[in-house]
Amino acid sequence: MAEEQKELLARLRRVEIRARGLSHQIFAGEYHSAFKGRGMAFSEVREYRYGDDVRNIDWNVTARFNQPYIKVFEEERELTVMLLVDVSGSRLFGTELLTKKNVMTEVAAILAFSAIQNNDKIGVILFSDRVEQFIPPKKGRKHILRIIWELMSFQPTGKQTDVGGALRYLTNAIRKRCTTFLLSDFLDYEGEALRFTDALNIASNKHDMVGLRVYDPREVTLPNVGLLRLGDAETGRTCWIDSGDAGFRARYHEAAVQREADLQRAFLRAGVDWVNISTAEDYVYPLVKLFKQRG
Structure with missing residues (x-):
């Protein structure tokens, strides 16, 4: 247990150093321009x-x-910033540089350090198929380090995803308009329909919402490596598939493209800015692009 805690503390320090460096060198000015006081x-x-x-x-x-x-x-220049971070089972997936959890943690850390450089308060809602933890908005380095620690070490009770539940909690918990970053893979469906569109529309009418979709390339394109056993981290179901079947790979890709199109339509209808962040690529470029678009 002691060794595990030491490793977590070492990772916390590494994430802090990288996030503070990026927020100072790249994101501070872009953040200030992109997220102005709305009140x-x-x-x-x-x-x-x-x-x-x-x-x-x-x-x-x-x-x-x-x-x-x-x-x-x-x-009013000072903002309240909320991070809504998906901690469901699917965040542990990753086949390239990082897992989705790693990417969400580092991106959240950068946003948090950029916020406190701008003298903004920042809070967090961690959610799975329920709201797992609410950290009220505050300022200061100690508060930021607590947020990063929770993102790295928190063990959720639920495994599945309820984006709508987190958005409804935000709407009720934060009365004044705030800037909200929603970090998730958005794999939250009922049948073939996204489950959270109504909650997204309501939340975006009250708050300045930004969607950050974190995904892994293998969720979009399946390699030809023969028989594979796939497992769903949120439901526990497993199945065997033949990745050598070109028709299956094509259908797999088409389904992924359709999911992204559905999500894009939902964000556009709600008036929400959003960006894709891949586990296989550096997240700096998509974040800078998002900030410039808003600036």
Whole structure:
């Protein structure tokens, strides 16, 4: 147990060093441009001037002084950032450089360090087929290290995925508008339909949502290596397939392409920005691309 904890602490330090370096060198400016304060805070009242928006007239002050006054607002720069991170069984899959869990942990760490550099608060919801843990938004390095530690070491109770449940929890738990990064492989279906589209639409109306889909190339393209025994990490079901069958490989790929198209449509309808991140590639480029698109 002691050796396992030592290894976790060493990994925590490695993730912190990489995430802090990337957030300082690459992401700090991009993050600031991409995720501006969306709220408007009341500042003062002043006399109405020609061209002012009549919707901002303060009728109480106007009545008191018998001439029109308007409310003046200024942008609230400070953000609350929430990370919704999928900790279901499928996150442990990975056939290339990293598992999906590794990628989600490192990406979340970068976002967290970028947020605190911008003086934003950051919180986390870990979810599987239930909300596993809620870490309320706070600031500071100690808080960030706790988040990274939980992402690396947390052992969920559930194995399956309920993205909609996590989104509903977010909507109820965070009252003010926040910026939310949803990190998942989004393998959450009922039959052939995504289960979370209604919850996504509701959450995106209240919060600034960003979807980060983390996937492994073998979930899209199957190699020709003969008979394979495949297991579903979320349900425990297993089956044998013949990867040498070209027709089967084609259908496998078509199904993966259809899943991505379904997800893209769901994000577009909800007005949610999103990006694909592969376990086989460096996640820096897709993150920078996302930030530039929003900046």
